[in-house]
Amino acid sequence: MYTGSSGGVPPGELVSIPGNNMGGKSVTAKMIGCIVLLAQIGSYVPAERAKIGLFDGCYTRMGMSEELAQGRSAFMVEMNEAAKILRTASPRSLVIIDELGYGTSTYDGLAIANAVLNQLVSSIRCFTIFITHYPQLNELAIKVNPPIRKPVFFKHQLM
Numbered sequence: 001m002y003t004g005s006s007g008g009v010p011p012g013e014l015v016s017i018p019g020n021n022m023g024g025k026s027v028t029a030k031m032i033g034c035i036v037l038l039a040q041i042g043s044y045v046p047a048e049r050a051k052i053g054l055f056d057g058c059y060t061r062m063g064m065s066e067e068l069a070q071g072r073s074a075f076m077v078e079m080n081e082a083a084k085i086l087r088t089a090s091p092r093s094l095v096i097i098d099e100l101g102y103g104t105s106t107y108d109g110l111a112i113a114n115a116v117l118n119q120l121v122s123s124i125r126c127f128t129i130f131i132t133h134y135p136q137l138n139e140l141a142i143k144v145n146p147p148i149r150k151p152v153f154f155k156h157q158l159m
Contacts, residue, residue, distance in 0.1 A: 015129045016137070025131045026062065029096050032129060033060060036094055055094045055127070059085045062098040075103035082116050091125045098131040110134050 015032075017025045039045050039052040061081045066074045082100060089095050100116055101109025113130075114137060120128045130137075 015127075017129065017131050020133060025133075026098050029062070029098055029129050029131050033058065033094075033096050054092070056090055056092040057088065058094045058096075059089055060096045060098075061085060061100060062096065064103060073103070078103045079112075082112075086116065086119055086124070089120070089124050089126045093124075093126040094129075095120055095126050096129045096131075099133070100130075101134075106134075110136055113137055 017028055035045055035047065035050065036052055036055065037058060039050065040055060040058070045052070061078070064074045065077055066072065067077055072080070078100065082097070085095055085097070097116070097120075101112040103109075104112070113132060113134060117128070117130055117137065120126055120130075
């Protein structure tokens with residue numbers, strides 16, 4: 001079975017994909033990442049049409065994993081990955097972050113996600129796809145410079 005998706009993102013904007021658990025947020029982000037990667041190498045892109053710019057790097061922070069042998073909790077791994085993205089991303093990078101701050105309390109996770117989001121959008125100004133189920137994060141995102149006008153929703157349809 002094939003599930004088609006449609007959506008659009010103006011150049012230079014942050015994509016915030018909100019939603020509940022099991023709503024397809026992570027799958028949508030992975031799909032976007034795979035399509036961008038295929039386009040970057042000059043391969044066929046499974047789309048009726050697509051306009052994709054060139055990126056100097058693609059960075060992801062997805063999933064939860066511990067490195068117990070090295071004494072690193074899931075939260076520490078998550079923070080190390082986010083820090084590496086903040087150090088290496090440029091305005092010509094694609095960054096995909098899925099549920100940042102999930103490995104800690106809701107209050108702390110929201111604060112961490114908001115701080116990283118602000119850095120990516122306001123300072124680095126890279127193309128960012130930010131997956132979250134913190135509804136407050138979308139409200140806070142309006143206050144960043146440049147402001148995020150609204151969350152982006154993708155329409156999925158069984159074909």
